Amino acid sequence: MNITPDTIVYWEAAPVKLNATLVFTWLVMTLLVLGSWLVTRRLTTGTTLPRGQNLLEVVVTGIREQIREVTQQDPDRYLPFVGTLFLFIAVSNVLAVVPGFQPPTGSLSTTAALALCVFVAVPVYGVAERGLVGYLKNYIRPSVFMLPFNVIGELSRTLALAIRLFGNVMSGTMIAAMLLAVAPFVFPVLMHALGLLTGLIQAYIFAVLALVYIAAATRGEQEQEQVEVQGPEGEASNG
């Protein structure tokens, strides 16, 4: 029984190793890129939509709405990063029901890479929005004594992000494999159905947490006060 798809090696040449994680990551990436390329090749603004365009519009609009609700800001800045994270994790988690597919998110390397992307994106968005000094002021809020805790919090939430996704997906495949040995007919199917739900929820949570971290870095103290003073009108004009 494999705890991670990293250990399944298909092809090996001295320093280079082609394991299941890499293969299936590229498979998911090809699927996403090829699918969206095929659909966006011929977009129409007419009254009849092709099916693919309809699907993509629903997905993109849904993600935009969610981002707007969570951050109360213009979603276009966050859409590329957060939407990509969500789509990649969701597709690889959902494809886990396909026999023979090893979800790449069930490997700690993939989830650590994704969490590192979030770790890097938070200061990038923060500095782009508020300048270097304004962003660094976040760390000494509410007082200078909180500096070490803020830094530790930054690191530990990255670790938690990676291990949460890895643990959930890995436990899903693991439990399905164990049940396959114990009660091989009905229960694995039920666990797979549950796995579809938890997979989507985990993708959603990963994206929302990344979004919340980024939004917290971009939103300054003054801005928060302004929103509170202005009330609903200010928020409406922001959205």
Next chain:
Amino acid sequence: MDNVGLIGMTSIVVAGMTIAIGSIGVALGEGWAVARALGALAQQPDAAPTITRTLFVGVAMIESTAIYCFVVSMILIFANPFWKHVVGLSGS
């Protein structure tokens, strides 16, 4: 008992205890969170989308504590470094 048997026995016992003790607090916490969210939903059905979204995120964050325990117990059973060390020593 020799080292191999001792390490194997300790790993299995501790793996079981990790997941057992670790999930108690999580179960209580999730129960609390869901109960309070249901109460809030009954009082304010209009705020259902916000409450549900926050509930999902919150429950998943509580759940991750149990998932850490699960990961630790899985490592103890399937990828135990001490076990590998001892087996490597006796093999060579």
